[in-house]
Amino acid sequence: MYMSNIILTGDRPTGRLHLGHLVGSLFQRVQLQDSESYDEMYIEIADAQATTDNSGNIKKVKDNVIEVALDYLSCGINPEKCTIFLQSEVPELSDLTFYYMNLVTLSRLQRNPTIKQEIVFRNFKNSIPVGFMTYPISQAADITAFDANIIPVGDDQLPMIEQTREIVRTFNRLYGETLVEPNAVLPENTFCHRLPGTDGEAKMSKSLGNCIYLADSEEEVKKKVMGMFTDPNHLKVDDPGVTEGNPVFIYLSAFSKEEHFHKYFKNSETGEVEYNNLDELKAHYERGGLGDMKVKKFLNYVLQDILAPIRARRHELEKNIPEVYQILFRGSDKARKKAQETLERVKTAIGLNYRNDIELINEQVEKYALLHKEEN
Numbered sequence: 001m002y003m004s005n006i007i008l009t010g011d012r013p014t015g016r017l018h019l020g021h022l023v024g025s026l027f028q029r030v031q032l033q034d035s036e037s038y039d040e041m042y043i044e045i046a047d048a049q050a051t052t053d054n055s056g057n058i059k060k061v062k063d064n065v066i067e068v069a070l071d072y073l074s075c076g077i078n079p080e081k082c083t084i085f086l087q088s089e090v091p092e093l094s095d096l097t098f099y100y101m102n103l104v105t106l107s108r109l110q111r112n113p114t115i116k117q118e119i120v121f122r123n124f125k126n127s128i129p130v131g132f133m134t135y136p137i138s139q140a141a142d143i144t145a146f147d148a149n150i151i152p153v154g155d156d157q158l159p160m161i162e163q164t165r166e167i168v169r170t171f172n173r174l175y176g177e178t179l180v181e182p183n184a185v186l187p188e189n190t191f192c193h194r195l196p197g198t199d200g201e202a203k204m205s206k207s208l209g210n211c212i213y214l215a216d217s218e219e220e221v222k223k224k225v226m227g228m229f230t231d232p233n234h235l236k237v238d239d240p241g242v243t244e245g246n247p248v249f250i251y252l253s254a255f256s257k258e259e260h261f262h263k264y265f266k267n268s269e270t271g272e273v274e275y276n277n278l279d280e281l282k283a284h285y286e287r288g289g290l291g292d293m294k295v296k297k298f299l300n301y302v303l304q305d306i307l308a309p310i311r312a313r314r315h316e317l318e319k320n321i322p323e324v325y326q327i328l329f330r331g332s333d334k335a336r337k338k339a340q341e342t343l344e345r346v347k348t349a350i351g352l353n354y355r356n357d358i359e360l361i362n363e364q365v366e367k368y369a370l371l372h373k374e375e376n
Contacts, residue, residue, distance in 0.1 A: 006180075007032055007082075008148035010044030013064035014054065015206035016213045017071040019303070020195040023254045024154040028187055030076040032152065041082035042146050042335060043072065045328070048087040048094070049138055052131035053122055069324050071214050074314035079327045087142070089332035092339035096141035097134065099346060103170045104137055104163070112136055113159045121205075140164040145339040147180045154194055156203075158184055175349040195254060196247045200229035212303065214310055221307060225300040230292045237291040243282045248295055252278055256302045264301040 009029055011017065017026070033041055045068050050061045065086065072084060087093060109115060115135065119128060131138075136159075143151060143164050151161055161184040168179045196202055197210025204211050212224050230248050234241040243249040258277055265274045265281075275281045281298075284290045317324060347353040354360065 004039040004147065005037065005150055006146055006148045007038050007041040007150045007152065008044065008143050008146050008182075009042075009152045010046050010087075010142070011068055012046045012050040013061055013068045014050050015064055016067045016215050018204055018206070018211035018213045019251070019255075020154075020204035020211070021071075022075065022214060022306075023195055024187060025152050026072075026075045026077075028152045028185070029082075032150075033076075033078060033081045038150065040146070040338075042148065042338075043077060043082055043084045044087055044142055044335075045069065045084070046087045046142070049131075049135060052129050052135065053124075055129070065328070066321065066324060067215070069328055070314050070317050073317050073324065073327075074310045075214065076313075079331060083331045083334050084328060085331040085335035086328055089329070090145070090336045090339050092336065092343040093138070093141045093145055095343055096145055096339075096346060097138045099350065100137050100140055100167050100171070101134065103167050103174075106133075108163075108166075109133055109136060112163055114156060115159075117156070121207075136160050136163040137167070140167045143182050144168060144179045145342045146335070147342065149180050149182050150185055151182045152185045152187075155186060156194060158186075171346075171349075175351075178345055178349040196250055198224050198228045198247065200247055214307065215314060216307070218304060218308075218311075221303055222300050225296050225303065226293075228296060228299075230296075234285075234292060238288045240288040241285040241290070241292075243285055248292070248299055249278075249282060249285075251299055252281070252295075252302065255306060256299075260298075260302050260305065263305075264298055 007029075009025060011021065011025075029041075029043065032038060045065055047061050047065055050064075051058060054061050069084065073079075077084065110133075115133065118132075118135075119125075124132070139160050140163065143161075144167075153161060161182060165181050168181045171179050194202070195204050197204045197208055198212065199208070199210040201208060201210055212221055216224070228248055228251075231242045231246050233239070256278055261275050261277060261281075262273050266272065267274055275284070281290075281295070285295065344353060344356075348356065351357075
């Protein structure tokens with residue numbers, strides 16, 4: 001039997017997307033989209049889920065829907081090849097979430113590493129919104145609604161995918177083979193799994209203000225790069241430096257290519273290339289004699305090279321915002337049809353699809369016919 005390859009991925013619209021999103025998922029999404037190695041591809045803007053920890057600021061979520069959509073399109077996501085949709089426009093996802101809630105215990109949700117980290121990060125303490133706590137269940141609904149078996153993610157989302165797999169296995173064991181079990185796909189470049197913040201924090205985060213956004217201007221990018229955290233003990237140019245765990249070198253590992261060295265690392269007098277690749281640059285920094293400013297200038301050139309076409313496409317897209325919304329609406333209509341089919345299948349498997357349960361209706365007809373016959 002032929003198994004369809006269906007991709008599902010997405011983001012919460014709580015802010016503009018940044019470089020961490022670009023290397024962690026967007027590059028991979030465009031690559032998958034253009035590979036033609038799949039049957040269907042869905043990209044979700046999870047606005048409904050974003051309300052779970054922004055219930056007092058819904059405008060923030062609404063405003064960022066268009067920001068995320070613009071980031072998607074400017075990075076090369078093609079609505080002709082994949083379906084971009086709004087989670088709130090597909091109410092069937094909420095129905096699926098409700099049914100799956102009965103398959104997961106509270107203690108299992110509390111053990112989810114991603115949920116535990118996010119609770120600490122958001123300082124929820126004992127005031128955790130129930131909706132946020134059920135995030136893994138909601139994500140399972142998003143994935144299974146489209147029979148998705150390929151889920152491009154960063155490594156911080158692996159526990160969420162594993163919980164989806166558990167829900168699928170439990171459902172299929174109780175009600176028969178109904179749902180498709182998904183597989184996570186990580187970026188091939190391990191440096192892309194989790195890009196640190198510009199301040200050296202473990203994760204680039206919108207709320208920490210340590211991000212370089214895809215929509216940042218050329219000046220903003222340069223300012224942020226020049227202010228990046230490096231090796232705190234590399235005080236003088238001649239001092240040996242540490243590249244491992246150094247954000248500047250992590251970014252270079254994620255973004256730089258050999259052509260960047262040939263283009264931007266030429267001696268101004270001789271025209272000769274100073275470094276042929278990142279390994280040579282690292283070696284010089286580690287033995288001493290290479291200043292942070294020179295490395296940061298090179299990183300700025302690399303990032304500007306990558307972000308310039310994205311920035312230009314976004315500028316054009318911003319001139320026709322109504323059409324961007326129409327792309328979302330058309331995608332949401334298509335996504336809803338698919339989710340409706342899955343919900344019907346799930347309700348039938350559980351035994352709650354009354355409209356099509358002819359056997360149940362006939363059984364009740366016979367039951368009450370017999371009852372009234374006995375009365376007569």
